[in-house]
Amino acid sequence: xxxxxxxxxxxxxxxxxxxxxxxxxxxxxxxxxxxxxxxxxxxxxxxxxxxxxxxxxxxxxxxxxxxxxxxxxxxxxxxxxxxxxxxxxxxxxxxxxxxxxxxxxxxxxxxxxxxxxxxxxxxxxxxxxxxxxxxxxxxxxxxxxxxxxxxxxxxxxxxxxxxxxxxxxxxxxxxxxxxxxxxxxxxxxxxxxxxxxxxxxxxxxxxxxxxxxxxxxxxxxxxxxxxxxxxxxxxxxxxxxxxxxxxxxxxxxxxxxxxxxxxx
Amino acid sequence: xxxxxxxxxxxxxxxxxxxxxxxxxxxxxxxxxxxxxxxxxxxxxxxxxxxxxxxxxxxxxxxxxxxxxxxxxxxxxxxxxxxxxxxxxxxxxxxxxxxxxxxxxxxxxxxxxxxxxxxxxxxxxxxxxxxxxxxxxxxxxxxxxxxxxxxxxxxxxxxxxxxxxxxxxxxxxxxxxxxxxxxxxxxxxxxxxxxxxxxxxxxxxxxxxxxxxxxxxxxxxxxxxxxxxxxxxxxxxxxxxxxxxxxxxxxxxxxxxxxxxxxxxxxxxxxxxxxxxxxxxxxxxxxxxxxxxxxx
Numbered sequence: 001x002x003x004x005x006x007x008x009x010x011x012x013x014x015x016x017x018x019x020x021x022x023x024x025x026x027x028x029x030x031x032x033x034x035x036x037x038x039x040x041x042x043x044x045x046x047x048x049x050x051x052x053x054x055x056x057x058x059x060x061x062x063x064x065x066x067x068x069x070x071x072x073x074x075x076x077x078x079x080x081x082x083x084x085x086x087x088x089x090x091x092x093x094x095x096x097x098x099x100x101x102x103x104x105x106x107x108x109x110x111x112x113x114x115x116x117x118x119x120x121x122x123x124x125x126x127x128x129x130x131x132x133x134x135x136x137x138x139x140x141x142x143x144x145x146x147x148x149x150x151x152x153x154x155x156x157x158x159x160x161x162x163x164x165x166x167x168x169x170x171x172x173x174x175x176x177x178x179x180x181x182x183x184x185x186x187x188x189x190x191x192x193x194x195x196x197x198x199x200x201x202x203x204x205x206x207x208x209x210x211x212x213x214x215x216x217x218x219x220x221x222x223x224x225x226x227x228x229x230x231x232x233x234x235x236x237x238x239x240x241x242x243x244x245x246x247x248x249x250x251x252x253x254x255x256x257x258x259x260x261x262x263x264x
Numbered sequence: 265x266x267x268x269x270x271x272x273x274x275x276x277x278x279x280x281x282x283x284x285x286x287x288x289x290x291x292x293x294x295x296x297x298x299x300x301x302x303x304x305x306x307x308x309x310x311x312x313x314x315x316x317x318x319x320x321x322x323x324x325x326x327x328x329x330x331x332x333x334x335x336x337x338x339x340x341x342x343x344x345x346x347x348x349x350x351x352x353x354x355x356x357x358x359x360x361x362x363x364x365x366x367x368x369x370x371x372x373x374x375x376x377x378x379x380x381x382x383x384x385x386x387x388x389x390x391x392x393x394x395x396x397x398x399x400x401x402x403x404x405x406x407x408x409x410x411x412x413x414x415x416x417x418x419x420x421x422x423x424x425x426x427x428x429x430x431x432x433x434x435x436x437x438x439x440x441x442x443x444x445x446x447x448x449x450x451x452x453x454x455x456x457x458x459x460x461x462x463x464x465x466x467x468x469x470x471x472x473x474x475x476x477x478x479x480x481x482x483x484x485x486x487x488x489x490x491x492x493x494x495x496x497x498x499x500x501x502x503x504x505x506x507x508x509x510x511x512x513x514x515x516x517x518x519x520x521x522x523x524x525x526x527x528x529x530x531x532x533x534x535x536x537x538x539x540x541x542x543x544x545x546x547x548x549x550x551x552x553x554x555x556x557x558x559x560x
Contacts, residue, residue, distance in 0.1 A: 004462055007356035007363075011372070014357050014433065018379045021390035021430070024400060028393070077285050084282035088275070097283050100290040106483075107294075108491020108535060110508045114528045115297035118304055118521060121314070138293040141286060170278070199383050202493055206515070219385050223392065223498060232393075235386040246381045250374070 022239065029232035046233035056234070059218040066129060066214065067197040070136040074193045077137065078144025079186055083178075085145065086152040104139040105146070112139065113206030120207060127209030135207045136197045143196060144189035151185025191245055199242075298532070305526040313519030323526045332510070336530070339506040342421055342496075343489035346428040350436040350485045351478065353429070358440030358477070359470070363449070373441070380434040388498050391427045392418065395499065419501025427495050432488065436481040443477025444470075479542050487535050507531055 032043035050056060081101055088094050104112065116135050117127075125131055159181070163173035179186070201216040208217060215238075222231050305323060310316035361372045379387065394401045395417040405411035417423060451473065455465040471478070493508030500506070507527060514524035 007360040010353060010356035011360040014353055014437075015372075015375055017430065018375070018434070021387070021394055022379070022382065024394065025386070025390040077289060080282040081286040084279055084286075087282075088279045091279060093279065093283060097287055100294065101286060103290070103294055106487060106535075106539065108488050108508075108531070110491045110493045110511060111298075111301075111528055111531060111535070112294075114511055114515065114524060115301045116293060117515065118300045118525060119293070119297035121521065122300060122304075134293060138290065141289065145286070195381060199385075201385055205512075216383070216385055219383075219389070220494075223385065223389050231386075231389055235383065235389065238383050238386060242381050242383065243378065246378060 025232055026236045026239065028229070029236040031229075031232075034229060046229045047237075050230050050233045050237075053230070055213070055218060056215075059213050059215045062129060062212055063198055063215040066132050066136060067194050069133055070140050070197040071190050071194045073133075073137050074140035074144050075186060075190050077141040078189055078193070079148050079182070081141065081145040082148035082152055085149055086155075087157070101142045101145050104142045109200075109202035110206075113203040116203065117206045127207055128212045131207040131209065132204050132212060132214065135203050136200060139200075139203070140193035140196055143192050144186075147189035147192055148182060148185045151182050151188075155181055191248070195242060195245055301525045301528050301532070304522050305529045307522050309520045309522045313521070315521055323522050326523070327526055327530065335505060335507055335510055338421065338504075339490060339492075339508075339534075342424055342428070342504075342506060343486055343492070346425050346432060346489050347482060347485045349425070349429045350433050351440075351481060353433060354436035354440045354481060355471075355474075355478075357437050358444045358474075361437070361441045362444035362447070376434050376437050376441075384431065385494070387431055388427055388495055391423075391430060392499055395423055395426075418499055419504065421500065421504045423499040424492075424496050424504040424506070427499050428489055428492060431495065432485045435484045439480035439484065440474060440477045443474035443480075447473045476546060479546055483539065483542050486538055490534055491531060507534075 029046060030042050030044065031039055032045050033040040081097065085094055085098055085101070112135070116131070116138070120127060120131050155178070159177050160173050163177045164170070168176065199216060201220060204214055204217060205220070208214070219231060219234060222234075304315055306319050306321065308316040308318060308320045308322070357376075361369055361376070364372055393399050396402065397416070397418075399417075402411060402415070402417055405415070405417075406413070411417075447470065451469050452465045455469045456462070460468070491508055492506055493512055496504050496506045496509050497512070500509070507530070511524050511527045511531070514520045514527060
């Protein structure tokens with residue numbers, strides 16, 4: 001039976017819709033013209049401007065400080081949470097736990113931003129890098145937990161029992177058996193947390209204070225108050241970084257899959 | 265006997281040890297702040313941008329004004345329209361990915377996932393420069409005679425819907441693909457053999473078969489759409505403002521935290537309603553799926 005071509009046509013159009021704006025942006029980052037509709041030859045002038053801007057470097061520093069510390073803390077919290085969710089799935093406590101972990105994934109960002117702002121104001125915590133860190137861990141830990149939980153689903157817990165029978169303490173069996181087996185999931189979760197932290201705008205916008213401008217906040221004010229060609233250059237660099245991260249994490253996942261099913 | 269009691273006790277302790285960190289963290293930074301939003305909505309503002317003493321219903325009452333109702337209505341229709349367009353585009357796309365060969369399926373999935381990882385602000389900015397009066401789309405439309413020099417593509421609700429569809433579409437395709445991948449396409453062939461026209465087979469067999477995916481896709485677009493803030497802020501202009509913009513204005517422009525809280529409380533309720541409705545529906549479809557003999 002002949003299948004309709006319609007879905008394929010829509011898919012092609014959807015992919016063109018996804019990629020054309022990004023492609024045009026990348027091309028324009030090499031265009032020395034102030035406005036994008038006229039091509040005036042290849043140039044790196046906007047990249048040069050970008051590297052000369054001290055605000056960008058400051059914002060990048062803040063972003064990386066936050067992202068690295070957020071990743072470290074969310075990996076520990078998220079992995080422990082995933083373990084509890086999987087191992088004690090039947091308990092009532094875990095049902096509450098799961099709902100709590102799931103909440104940051106569904107709540108609109110603006111609600112998380114505003115409620116955290118109210119909380120920090122009410123608690124008298126000065127807004128700055130520290131409040132951004134607290135806010136980011138709150139949603140990144142959930143993403144790590146979900147990613148690791150996915151890996152745990154095909155972990156065979158009789159391995160732990162075997163290790164215990166052979167005389168390993170519970171800490172030893174976790175450290176020597178469980179964690180190495182979960183490593184690909186933990187690394188994928190860490191990459192996800194890192195990217196989400198680097199990219200977050202809305203929540204950061206609400207809980208940032210003076211002097212804690214991050215890269216997305218900087219980009220936002222550049223978009224809002226002019227300087228378009230420089231954003232093209234900055235966006236292209238960001239795209240290059242995220243693409244590398246995506247491809248790396250995908251490779252990792254595939255390798256893990258291959259290792260997991262020697263039959264295929 | 266004694267040993268197993270000891271073992272159960274130890275398991276209990278290990279459960280608390282591994283759950284407590286996230287329970288405490290999320291309790292402190294999700295539950296307490298959410299409760300606080302509802303509490304502050306009933307407190308008066310003080311002139312220094314903080315929260316005053318005493319209790320008041322004035323803030324809640326002040327929301328029932330034509331300007332806020334207009335914003336609420338716009339937030340609702342922009343979110344609904346965005347969701348409908350996303351679903352209409354995602355169903356054929358998810359379908360073709362599910363029917364592609366294994367090699368192409370992975371490639372197509374990768375192509376859908378990549379934009380979902382790229383910086384959100386960058387994607388919005390890409391559209392802002394395309395729609396700009398000096399941007400490529402405006403120039404192209406002018407060259408085709410479809411737009412005059414006075415036509416503005418930016419700063420209206422249509423621009424908001426366009427950019428929202430752009431940013432949310434990948435999130436819609438994934439659950440629909442996941443459902444379509446599990447769907448047994450022989451059912452469609454059977455319907456065709458029994459005389460159904462292609463569209464009939466699609467509407468009466470395929471769509472009900474991927475119901476759960478459709479419901480998930482609806483949620484992952486509609487809920488964040490209701491809380492949109494950056495997109496209307498950057499491409500919407502005053503005529504494209506949504507509830508999220510009002511919340512941000514109350515916080516950053518007039519520094520009236522009780523007012524912002526009251527608006528946020530409304531948004532929380534607006535988000536909970538579809539969430540609970542869909543979860544209830546999904547529970548129901550789960551049961552009927554079993555009756556229909558589909559693998560859960």
